[in-house]
Amino acid sequence: MLHVEDLVVRYGSAVAVDGVSFEVGEGEMVALVGPNGAGKSTLINAISGLVPPHSGTVACEGRIAQVPEGRQMFADMSVEDNLLLGGWSIRNRDLGEVYDLLPDLAGMRKRKAGRLSGGQQQMVAVGRALMGRPDLLAIDELSLGLAPLVVAELAEHLRFLNRERGTAVLLVEQEVTLAFDVCPRALVLEAGRVIAAGPSAELARSETVRKAYFGDLVGAETMVAATAPETSEVSR
Amino acid sequence: MTELVAYLISGIALGSSFALIGSGFVVVHRVTRVVNFAQGSLAIVGGMASATLLDGRLPHGLGEIAAVLLCGVVGLAVGLLAIGRRGTHPLISLIVTLGASMLISAAVIWLWGQDPVSPPGLSGSVTILGADVQRQRLLVVAATVLAFVALALFFSRSHLGKGLTASASNPFAARMVGIDVRRMGLLAFGLAGILGGLAGVLIAPSVALSFSSDLPLALSGFAAAVFGGLTSPLRTLFGGLSLGVAGQLTAGYLNGSYQTEMALFLMVVIMIVRSSAFVQEEAK
Numbered sequence: 409m410l411h412v413e414d415l416v417v418r419y420g421s422a423v424a425v426d427g428v429s430f431e432v433g434e435g436e437m438v439a440l441v442g443p444n445g446a447g448k449s450t451l452i453n454a455i456s457g458l459v460p461p462h463s464g465t466v467a468c469e470g471r472i473a474q475v476p477e478g479r480q481m482f483a484d485m486s487v488e489d490n491l492l493l494g495g496w497s498i499r500n501r502d503l504g505e506v507y508d509l510l511p512d513l514a515g516m517r518k519r520k521a522g523r524l525s526g527g528q529q530q531m532v533a534v535g536r537a538l539m540g541r542p543d544l545l546a547i548d549e550l551s552l553g554l555a556p557l558v559v560a561e562l563a564e565h566l567r568f569l570n571r572e573r574g575t576a577v578l579l580v581e582q583e584v585t586l587a588f589d590v591c592p593r594a595l596v597l598e599a600g601r602v603i604a605a606g607p608s609a610e611l612a613r614s615e616t617v618r619k620a621y622f623g624d625l626v627g628a629e630t631m632v633a634a635t636a637p638e639t640s641e642v643s644r
Numbered sequence: 645m646t647e648l649v650a651y652l653i654s655g656i657a658l659g660s661s662f663a664l665i666g667s668g669f670v671v672v673h674r675v676t677r678v679v680n681f682a683q684g685s686l687a688i689v690g691g692m693a694s695a696t697l698l699d700g701r702l703p704h705g706l707g708e709i710a711a712v713l714l715c716g717v718v719g720l721a722v723g724l725l726a727i728g729r730r731g732t733h734p735l736i737s738l739i740v741t742l743g744a745s746m747l748i749s750a751a752v753i754w755l756w757g758q759d760p761v762s763p764p765g766l767s768g769s770v771t772i773l774g775a776d777v778q779r780q781r782l783l784v785v786a787a788t789v790l791a792f793v794a795l796a797l798f799f800s801r802s803h804l805g806k807g808l809t810a811s812a813s814n815p816f817a818a819r820m821v822g823i824d825v826r827r828m829g830l831l832a833f834g835l836a837g838i839l840g841g842l843a844g845v846l847i848a849p850s851v852a853l854s855f856s857s858d859l860p861l862a863l864s865g866f867a868a869a870v871f872g873g874l875t876s877p878l879r880t881l882f883g884g885l886s887l888g889v890a891g892q893l894t895a896g897y898l899n900g901s902y903q904t905e906m907a908l909f910l911m912v913v914i915m916i917v918r919s920s921a922f923v924q925e926e927a928k
Contacts, residue, residue, distance in 0.1 A: 456820065
């Protein structure tokens with residue numbers, strides 16, 4: 409449903425994304441991992457239409473909504489207003505469906521978003537994105553600054569969304585063990601280029617990727633082996 | 645005592661118009677980070693246009709509303725000049741609003757001449773605590789209260805108002821959820837035009853306006869907005885009322901020509917006293 413073709417994004421003379429191509433299928437969960445400065449956030453912003461591409465194309469058969477890095481709350485507004493603003497461009501904004509999917513939000517709907525904990529804010533950010541009834545949820549750093557238990561709970565919500573509503577997920581994440589646990593397929597970005605792509609379990613075992621990004625992944629390998637589907641060949 | 649009551653009530657009426665002009669500064673600054681110095685000129689256009697429209701063309705009520713709406717359109721035009729081009733820096737936009745203010749002054753001289761103009765207002769007076777108070781001044785206060793209530797409801801209840809608040813709160817997130825922040829900025833300029841025009845329409849029957857009245861009005865409105873940290877319409881209302889009352893007391897007990905100086909003096913004091921609050925608000 410998402411087709412990215414030879415995408416290039418520049419900030420002046422600096423190339424942030426350099427000829428990236430990949431696809432996300434309907435209902436698929438794909439992780440985008442890589443070190444700081446690899447161009448992950450720029451890529452996701454370009455896909456969401458927040459950053460104009462220098463060249464290449466982004467085509468999506470459906471709506472994309474983004475959960476941005478750092479949550480980006482409307483801090484002085486209530487949780488409910490934050491959610492309603494997520495449905496800015498659609499008619500018949502319905503809070504009920506989001507409250508059904510994320511019941512915790514109903515209990516905090518009158519509270520100011522800026523006063524919530526990081527985990528609660530991340531849940532609001534996910535709920536706000538869902539208000540746009542997206543076919544693809546683009547999430548930039550789900551785990552940033554959050555406790556492991558909170559991250560695990562949010563990850564479970566994502567799986568539930570994907571399972572129950574068929575919402576595709578593109579997860580940008582520095583925490584590779586989380587990314588590989590949630591998403592069966594992944595791309596590894598370095599200096600704006602995709603240097604490896606394939607099933608998460610294969611990538612976790614790839615010597616090049618492991619040395620460059622994951623360090624000692626004994627724990628991760630065990631975890632990935634337990635959660636990821638059977639493998640096919642890792643490209644590149 | 646009677647004298648004091650009269651000064652207080654006329655000060656509240658004058659301060660109400662400062663608050664309306666000041667809230668125009670606030671609405672535009674919150675959304676665009678631009679200080680719109682054409683705000684005083686918009687009040688002049690409102691006062692002048694209402695005088696022309698009420699001069700046998702339209703009945704009371706309709707004439708004033710038409711003048712206020714015209715100011716909304718002029719405010720929108722100022723916005724197009726100031727922020728119409730994407731990526732214009734707020735400081736450049738500020739200079740553009742100064743230029744727009746001069747253009748509007750030239751247009752005012754061309755259309756209405758250089759003599760002060762005062763449209764007919766509500767006639768008669770009532771006695772409050774022994775003081776004779778013009779009914780027009782009471783109308784100014786009532787209309788200002790209504791305008792601020794409407795403004796608060798618009799921002800807190802309407803979808804469009806929430807979009808404006810969201811654009812002011814977090815422009816990146818606003819763009820992300822699909823809000824056109826530039827269009828919201830233009831809407832803010834239009835709204836500021838309406839508020840400025842309303843101030844002009846209300847104040848002109850009591851205080852004759854000319855093309856050169858824009859600077860004192862803009863300064864007083866800006867001082868009120870500074871009291872509100874350029875972010876809070878409610879604090880701007882208090883700032884405008886304090887300024888109006890201080891000005892009238894100065895005029896009554898000292899000298900009428902010190903009113904603008906008083907506004908400037910209070911603005912400097914407020915900026916010094918609230919400087920730490922400004923830094924905190926900018927940091928947010």
